[in-house]
Amino acid sequence: MEYKVCICTDKGTVKEVNQDSAMVKVANTSEHGRVVVGVLCDGMGGLSCGEVASSKAVEAFENWFVSGLPQALSPVNVTEKLDDSDSRGIDIMEEVKRQWLLLAQDINEELLDYGSMNGLTLGSTVVSFFAMENEFLIMNIGDSRAYQFTETRCDQLTHDQSVVQNMLDRGLITPQEAENSPQKSVLLQCLGASGNVYPQIVTGRIDEPTTILLCCDGLWRKLRADEVCGQLRPSACADENTMKSRLLGFIETVKSRGETDNITGVLICCQ
Template identity: 30%
Template sequence: MTLHLRWAAVTDTGHVRSNNQDAYYAGERLLVVADGMGGMAAGDVASRLAVDAITSLDMAIDNEHQMDALHKALEAANGRIAETVAGDAALQGMGTTLTAVIFSADRAALAHVGDSRAYLLRAGRLNQLTKDDTYVQMLVDQGLIRPEEAGNHPRRAVVTQALQGEPVSPAYVIVEPEPGDRWLLCSDGLTTVVPTETIEAEMLAVQDPQACAERLLELALQAGGPDNVTVIVADLTTD
């Protein structure tokens, strides 16, 4: 059985930011979202460097080589960021999140750094596959705050891991894909202002990927659009 990705992607600067520092890629076998940070144009540079370093993975890769390919691509992305910063002191401190998934016929391999997210909608339930690399998530993990308190914490925007040209420890996840799976990759411009229950409801209700992606973007903008917003919705089909 051959599975195909039917995807749609949207991105928007939002209502507050002056430029869009998100970057994304979507293809036949690869989905990527990156959310740049660092102020001015630096975040824009970092996210684009990271995505460009990953796009070569949009090809058939054997299951046993998927994780190694992802790891090497993330190392290459981190290296490009380090080289760019070394060549321009004004870019010091720039970085980016990165969430990427590569698909084969019977495996999906995911790599993640930062607070962009990947979700899988299967059998009517939306499951978050990534864990945020953030200060508030660390507090939640340590039992110091409740999950529902994280969204209002004054340090909720502090990211503890990103691609910044320094050593990093990405998280990796393997999923066995099934026909009918719906994937969502997004920057935190969506998830910080639109509740997970609302995202799940829209993912279930809006069948067309393009319409679903546009609806999620619309909800983020209606909630104030305080950050850049990028949304990829991808369905796994057999046709």
């Protein structure tokens, strides 16, 4: 698998500080070819020092990339399968999932401890993506999102952990009411806000050229799916400069529509 990647971020039209943090890493492995990790964290705008929370979370994933990922890729450290469906007899994705769930708890505890020592309340969403060969894994906490684009499809892969999404799921409000709800930024889950976090885990396969978009609510809130699909299908992502230009264009579009939050996107084209 080959990857083209880019990150774009903007502090927006009102806020003085960009509370978003993001990273993307690509590595060559001897056994599994190239692998990619993307992470986007949105520091909570209504809480203190959201930029500290998001940067600490991304730093933890960077450290995992250096130390945890090599352990996951080593056969002596991964879970053995009990069936014969995979001749390798190992499940690297399951090991990455296990490590990420522990990492989320570690980040959460670190933010709680940091806030307690400094008299602050810290919070951050996280959406992370890992791909190896033709498999992917996503972890989501909060309302940052992951989308998947092929030549013919556009799918939202994550489910918002928010008050408004919960109300939508229960049929208590309409999508239009959700868009205008004063509770649209209230989360049910985020890193650093409570003693435990319960991430959403999404797994899947990449059986055709695919573009993955990780984005904060500042980007997705004022964009329609039909505006994005054509521009982010794999054949439209010719190179990283083109991908960056598309992301910057989306950022300017949502700003022109009145978006005032920080705006960040991570694009990963898998081919």
